[in-house]
Amino acid sequence: MIPLLGISTQALFGQLLLGLINGAFYALLSLGLAVIFGMLNIINFAHGALYMVGAFCAYFLLNLLGLNYWFALIISPLVVGLLGIVIERTMLQRLAGLDHLYGLLLTFGLALIIQGVFQNYFGSSGLPYAIPRELTGGTNLGFMFLPNYRGWVIIFSLIVCLATWFMIEKTRLGAYLRAATENPALVRAFGINVPRMVTLTYGFGVALAALAGVLAAPINQVRPLMGADFIIVVFAVVVIGGMGSIMGSIVTGFMLGLIEGLTKVFYPEASNTVIFVIMAIVLLVRPAGLFGRTA
Amino acid sequence: MKTSVAIVALAAALAWAGSAAAQNKNVKIGSLSDQSSLYADIGGPGSTVAAQMAVEDSGMAAKGWKIEVIAADHQNKPDVGVSIVRQWFDVEKVDVVVDVPNSGVALAVNNVIKEKNKVFLNSGAGTSDLTNKACTPNTIHWTYDTYALANGTGNALTKGGGDTWFFLTADYAFGAALERDTTNAVTKAGGKVLGTVRHPLNSPDFSSFLLQAQNSKAKVIGLANAGGDTTNAVKQASEFGITQGGQTLAALLLFITDVHALGLNASQGLTFTETFYWDMNDGTRAFSKKFASRMKNGNVPTMVQAGVYSAVLHYLKALDALGSNPNDGAKVVAKMKEMPVDDAIFGKGNIREDGRNIHPAYLFQVKKPSESKGPWDYYITKATIPADQAFRPLSESECPLVKK
Numbered sequence: 001m002i003p004l005l006g007i008s009t010q011a012l013f014g015q016l017l018l019g020l021i022n023g024a025f026y027a028l029l030s031l032g033l034a035v036i037f038g039m040l041n042i043i044n045f046a047h048g049a050l051y052m053v054g055a056f057c058a059y060f061l062l063n064l065l066g067l068n069y070w071f072a073l074i075i076s077p078l079v080v081g082l083l084g085i086v087i088e089r090t091m092l093q094r095l096a097g098l099d100h101l102y103g104l105l106l107t108f109g110l111a112l113i114i115q116g117v118f119q120n121y122f123g124s125s126g127l128p129y130a131i132p133r134e135l136t137g138g139t140n141l142g143f144m145f146l147p148n149y150r151g152w153v154i155i156f157s158l159i160v161c162l163a164t165w166f167m168i169e170k171t172r173l174g175a176y177l178r179a180a181t182e183n184p185a186l187v188r189a190f191g192i193n194v195p196r197m198v199t200l201t202y203g204f205g206v207a208l209a210a211l212a213g214v215l216a217a218p219i220n221q222v223r224p225l226m227g228a229d230f231i232i233v234v235f236a237v238v239v240i241g242g243m244g245s246i247m248g249s250i251v252t253g254f255m256l257g258l259i260e261g262l263t264k265v266f267y268p269e270a271s272n273t274v275i276f277v278i279m280a281i282v283l284l285v286r287p288a289g290l291f292g293r294t295a
Numbered sequence: 296m297k298t299s300v301a302i303v304a305l306a307a308a309l310a311w312a313g314s315a316a317a318q319n320k321n322v323k324i325g326s327l328s329d330q331s332s333l334y335a336d337i338g339g340p341g342s343t344v345a346a347q348m349a350v351e352d353s354g355m356a357a358k359g360w361k362i363e364v365i366a367a368d369h370q371n372k373p374d375v376g377v378s379i380v381r382q383w384f385d386v387e388k389v390d391v392v393v394d395v396p397n398s399g400v401a402l403a404v405n406n407v408i409k410e411k412n413k414v415f416l417n418s419g420a421g422t423s424d425l426t427n428k429a430c431t432p433n434t435i436h437w438t439y440d441t442y443a444l445a446n447g448t449g450n451a452l453t454k455g456g457g458d459t460w461f462f463l464t465a466d467y468a469f470g471a472a473l474e475r476d477t478t479n480a481v482t483k484a485g486g487k488v489l490g491t492v493r494h495p496l497n498s499p500d501f502s503s504f505l506l507q508a509q510n511s512k513a514k515v516i517g518l519a520n521a522g523g524d525t526t527n528a529v530k531q532a533s534e535f536g537i538t539q540g541g542q543t544l545a546a547l548l549l550f551i552t553d554v555h556a557l558g559l560n561a562s563q564g565l566t567f568t569e570t571f572y573w574d575m576n577d578g579t580r581a582f583s584k585k586f587a588s589r590m591k592n593g594n595v596p597t598m599v600q601a602g603v604y605s606a607v608l609h610y611l612k613a614l615d616a617l618g619s620n621p622n623d624g625a626k627v628v629a630k631m632k633e634m635p636v637d638d639a640i641f642g643k644g645n646i647r648e649d650g651r652n653i654h655p656a657y658l659f660q661v662k663k664p665s666e667s668k669g670p671w672d673y674y675i676t677k678a679t680i681p682a683d684q685a686f687r688p689l690s691e692s693e694c695p696l697v698k699k
Contacts, residue, residue, distance in 0.1 A: 011510055018502045123592045124335040125526060128558035131534065138536055144506060147534045219534070220499055221526055221556055225332065229499055264494075264503035269466050271503075272495040
C-alpha cells in the first residue's frame with residue numbers, strides 16, 4: 001500500500017469506484033434532460049419528480065401486483081413515458097415557440113404538485129425497496145467490498161447511455177430528430193411528422209428518468225423528495241456539460257461523480273457543494289459548458 | 296402603509312385594553328417544524344396534530360379558554376425559523392412555540408423567544424445545549440437530548456465490548472453535539488474514538504463515508520445524524536456488508552418512522568435510546584391509536600410528537616392554575632417548573648431549574664421480522680434508564696440558572 005495524500009491507494013480506488021457509481025446516476029438523469037432540451041428546447045424541471053414516480057412505480061408493481069425488480073425495470077419507464085406523453089400533449093405543446101421561461105415554470109409547477117401529492121399520502125421518510133435477490137451480496141475486489149447491485153448499476157447505465165448516444169448521433173431516426181430541432185419547417189416539408197417526434201422524444205427523456213428511479217430504489221429509500229434533492233445537482237451537471245450536448249452530459253455525469261467522490265474523502269463537508277463550485281468556474285471560463293457549442 | 300400600521304397598533308391597543316379589563320383567556324400555540332423535508336415525519340404535521348389533541352384533551356375550552364394552534368415550515372433554515380417566530384410574536388400574537396426539530400433552528404429561535412419573553416417548549420431538537428450553555432428562563436426541553444442518547448446508547452454499547460468508535464456525523468449543531476456527548480460517554484466507559492467524518496445534512500449517498508468507517512476497523516460505527524440521513528446510512532451499510540464484517544452499527548437517534556421506512560429486514564438488531572414507544576402501556580396505546588387515526592398516512596406517534604402532546608398539556612395545566620394568560624413567558628415557565636408533570640405519555644416527572652424535563656429513557660432494540668406481530672410492532676425494551684440517570688446531572692451543568 002502506497003499512501004497518497006494521506007490515504008492508501010487501495011482506499012482511493014474504492015472511493016473512485018463509488019464516485020463512478022454515483023456518476024452513473026448523474027449521467028442517466030442528465031442524459032434525459034439533455035435529450036429533452038436538445039430536441040424540445042424545454043428545461044424540464046419535472047425530471048426529478050418523474051424520477052421519483054419511476055421509483056414509486058417499482059414499489060407499487062412489487063407490493064400491489066407482485067411484479068419484481070426486473071419487470072419494474074421495463075414497465076416503470078413505459079408507464080412514466082406514457083405519463084410524459086400525456087404531459088407533452090396536453091400542456092407543454094401549448095408552450096411551443098414561447099420563451100424558455102414558460103416551459104421552466106410549467107414543469108417546475110408540475111414537479112411541486114406531483115411531489116406534494118406523494119408527500120401527502122406517503123410522508124417524507126419513504127418506503128423500503130429491497131435489492132433483487134439475484135444481485136444481493138457483493139464481491140471482494142481486493143481494494144474494497146463492491147456490492148453486486150452497485151456493479152450492476154454502473155454497467156447497466158453505461159450501456160443505456162451509450163445506446164442513447166448512438167441512437168441520436170448515428171442512426172437515421174436520430175438524424176431526423178437533430179434536423180427537426182435545427183429547422184422544423186423544413187423537416188416537415190419532407191413529410192415527417194415533427195410534433196409526434198417531439199412528443200415521443202419527451203416521453204423517451206422522462207422514461208430515462210424513471211429508469212434511473214428504478215435503479216435508485218434499492219439504494220435509497222423510495223421517498224417523495226428523492227428527486228427534488230437530486231435534480232438541482234443534475235441540472236448543474238447539464239450546465240457544466242453544455243446544455244443539450246448528449247455526449248457532454250454522459251461524460252460530465254461520470255466525471256463529476258468522481259470529483260464528488262474524492263471530495264467526500266478529502267473534505268467531506270463540501271461534498272454537496274463542490275459540483276456548484278465547478279459549475280460557477282465553468283460558467284466563468286466557458287459559458288457554453290465544456291461540450292457545448294456557442295450559439 | 297402608514298395608516299394600516301396605525302390601525303394594527305390601535306387594534307392591538309384596544310385588544311390589550313379589553314383583555315386587561317376582562318381576564319385574558321386567549322392562547323395561541325405555534326407549531327414550528329420541518330413540514331416538508333427529511334424531518335417532516337418525525338415532527339411536522341404530526342406535531343400539529345399532537346398539539347391540537349392536547350388542547351382538546353385539556354378540557355380548557357369548557358372553562359372559557361380560547362386556544363388556537365397554528366403551524367409553519369422552517370425548512371431547516373435558522374434564518375427562516377427566526378423570521379417566522381418574529382412574525383408570530385409581533386403580528387399573530389403567538390404565546391408559545393412548540394416542537395422545533397433541527398438543533399440549528401432551535402438554538403436560533405431560543406434567543407428570540409427569550410428576548411420577547413414568550414414560552415419555548417422544545418420537543419424535536421436534539422442538542423443538549425438548550426438546557427446547558429444556552430438555557431433560558433423561557434425554554435423547556437421536553438422529550439430527549441443528545442446527552443440522554445449518548446449516555447444510553449454509547450454507554451451500553453461500550454460496556455458491551457464495543458470499545459472503539461468511528462462517527463458519521465451530520466455537519467451541523469445537532470450532529471456536533473451528539474458526537475461530542477457520545478465521545479464523552481464512550482471515553483468515560485473506557486472506550487476510544489478512532490475517527491469521524493462529517494457529512495452534509497440531507498446526503499443521498501453514504502457509501503463513501505461508510506467505506507471510510509469500514510477501513511477504520513472500529514468496532515462500532517456511530518451514526519450521529521437523524522431522519523432520512525440515518526435511514527439511508529443504515530440501508531447502505533447493510534448493502535456494503537458492514538455488520539456482516541463484524542462491525543456494529545449504532546443509530547444514535549432513531550425514530551419509529553425511520554424503522555418503519557427501513558423495514559425490519561434492514562433495521563433488525565439496531566440498538567438505540569428513546570423516551571417513548573407507543574406500545575408501552577394502556578395510556579400510550581390509547582393515545583397512539585387516537586393519534587394514528589388522525590394522521591393521513593396512519594403513522595403512530597414518534598417520541599417527538601408524543602412530547603409535543605405532553606408538553607402542551609402541561610403548559611395548559613399551568614395556565615389553568617394561573618387563572619389567566621399573564622402574557623409573561625418566564626412566569627408561565629416558572630409555574631410549569633413548580634408543578635409536577637404527570638400524564639399518560641411519560642408518566643410522572645418534573646422540570647428542573649435548567650429547563651430539562653426529566654423522565655425515564657429506554658434502551659430499545661429493533662425486532663427481527665419473525666418476532667414482529669404486525670405493522671408498528673417493532674421494539675424490544677432492553678433496559679430502562681431511570682429518570683435521575685437519563686439526563687445530564689445538574690452537578691455538570693453550565694446553565695447560569697442552576698444555583699451552585
